[in-house]
Amino acid sequence: MSLQNTNPTKTKAWEQLSAHFNTAKDLELKDLFAKDTTRSKRFTIALDNLKLDFSKNKISQETLDLLVGLAKETGLENAIEQYFGGEIINATEGRAVLHTALRNNSGAAVISEEIDVMPEVNQAKESIKAFTEKVISGNWKGYTGKEITDIVNIGIGGSDLGPNMVVDALQYYKNHLTTHFVSNIDGDHVSEVIKKLNPETTLFVIVSKTFTTQETIGNALTIKEWFLQKASKEDVAKHFVAVSTNLEAVADFGIASENVFPMWNWVGGRFSLWSAVGISIALSVGYENYAALLNGAYEMDTHFKTADFDKNIPVVLALLSIWYNNFYEAESEAVLPYTQYLNTLPAYLQQAFMESNGKSVDRDGNDVDYQTGTIIWGAAGTNMQHAFMQLVHQGTKLIPCDFIGFETSLYGKEDHHKKLMANFYGQQDALCFGKTKEEVLASGVTADAIELPFKVFTGNRPSNCITADKLSPNSLGKIIAMYEHKIFVQGIIWNIFSFDQFGVELGKEMAKKLLK
């Protein structure tokens, strides 16, 4: 069974949405809130410790109903079944898309191409667990008999961004191991990392699905050369492990087969942190925390699979995004986490969203004549308030924002947390309600003051408020999976293939030619 091919702009729902937009575009958030005191409650969806309040969006109930109609008409229900059911929905590469199987805690089989993938997944988890416990406990010894103190993840793109972001995000839960990431082919990157390392106590994890990526193999060879200046070839087994599908290339590199963790073709690089690609996460925070991260994602998967579309967090996020992208012609979206721990979340999401949905050919092979893809950017609050928020509040562009906040801080510094959260909600209110000329006058600015028009805020700028109890492996797992499914829903509705990435190839080819 293949995915339905429907040009979204030719659907009945699209026609209705276009007609609706003509009046809806004049909706004022201020008025919507004034007319309906239950708006915030009505437009909130809760999933255990996670909540999405989407009331500050330029929508009415009718908008939401029509958007849900669009999802149904473009075959989303069926597509979700195919996604979780192991169908070959990555048709251009002939693969299933099963990162959800990696966190499937239901005990149920996941059959793809007549094979249950779960036994292999569970076996891989067992070996990740045993390996991480051995390293963390100090039972894994380096070539001079010393315990491991440093882990280096060598990878790029999906083999770097996800693990790097999660290790950063969960540093509160970290153990004694120091984790480093080498990704760029820029030799200065690897040199700066090597400078901090002692070969006797460092474990290198080479992560590459293909094991052919120029950056990763280049950096791994440089590191091996540096290692062999002190150690012998036989010592490589104690210091290098790999995560890959390309067992032959891994063996050629000199890594012992018992030190290779599996990857599968049905896991896309940008969705792979749930596989052994996340081994540096498990090493950093311990297997239990890693398993809790996976479980958070599993809980989001279950919600996504079962909740009605208008009560479904990833579906609603995707529909709102389409509303702004395709009707308001918004060019980008900002992701604004109010925790320094998630400062690299936007960079991670850039690959997830833009490599997935930056496509201009539809599932029929025809050029699309409508907008796809969303440009994602952002940074942690409150720092970004002192950087780019001027443009979001008073610039000419409409930039829908996702604000992500947590009810409690991890170190319990109440005073700081109150200030942080006051800013978190203050920004959303300012974007939504603005400040009229009358309010500026009432605040003491005189009618002839030169600054009067510059102090007016139009407001009516949309945002989502995503909150969780605290930043934990569980809530982080939910947040990442929430965005993964948002990407999926958008791709289905835009009628594009979200799981290939041919667009990254030409530049690589050109670089190879130039190198010769």
Ligand code: F6P
């Ligand atoms: O940039 C293209 C890409 O293929 C990404 O999709 C992937 O995450 C990255 O390169 C790394 O690939 P690999 O894990 O095969 O080294």
